[in-house]
Amino acid sequence: MSISDIRLVVLDMAGTTVADDGLVEQAFNAAALALGVEPGSPEHEPMLAHVRATMGESKISVFRHLFGDEERAQRANQAFEQAYHDLVEAGHCAPIPGAAEAIAELRAQGRKVVLTTGFSRATQDRILAALGWQQIADLTLCPADAGRGRPYPDLALTALLRTETDSVREVAVVGDTGYDMLTGTRAGAAVVAGVLTGAHGAERLRADGATHVLASIAELPGLLGAR
Structure with missing residues (x-):
């Protein structure tokens, strides 16, 4: 064949x-902030590195790894999706x-x-x-x-x-x-x-x-x- x-x-x-064009990282920053993790903080940097390394993976799986329990992962995922939707609606797609x-x-x-x-x-x-x-x-x-x-x-x-x-x-x-x-x-x-x-x-x-x-x-x- x-x-x-x-x-x-x-x-x-x-x-x-x-x-x-960086939309995933921008949306992740919004999700992290919703969970109390400030972009640029010592806690944020290894999380962002993990997001970059696992690009392509199901986003909820990424958040389960980063935030541990299911409730926090779901909150992060909802914040991520809303931020991504806002970026798309603003024409960044x-x-x-x-x-x-x-x-x-x-x-x-x-x-x-x-x-x-x-x-x-x-x-x-x-x-x-x-x-x-x-x-x-x-x-x-x-x-x-x-x-x-x-x-x-x-x-x-x-x-x-x-x-x-x-x-x-x-x-x-x-x-x-x-x-x-x-x-x-x-x-x-x-x-x-x-x-x-x-x-x-x-x-x-x-x-x-x-x-x-x-x-x-x-x-x-x-x-x-x-x-």
């Missing part, structure tokens, strides 16, 4: 198809250059495209609406749709099941973080492609299993080629 046999492309959103065109080309090649995220469904839908992307993909998935978020394989495997794709060897998983790469490798995807438009660099992407590293999502249709 060759790369051109890929039938399903599972794409991350923030950092891969949607520009982040844009596609990665060439992303919409790449998705259209992948679908024109006869491939199904699924957009995935570590955000909640409410946040994902807010981003899609802000970009006018409600119909851009065959399917959109968040961690609650799949069971577990990244770095587990659930999102990629749920995409396979929902699109009735025959084999994991017909799947490409694409993202900007090491957690995206782990999701792809654990799901058995034939192509696990990292892009350099987001959180992690080429070394981290390759260490976590990238089969290919691309400058951006715009290069993906050319990599996969005509079916």
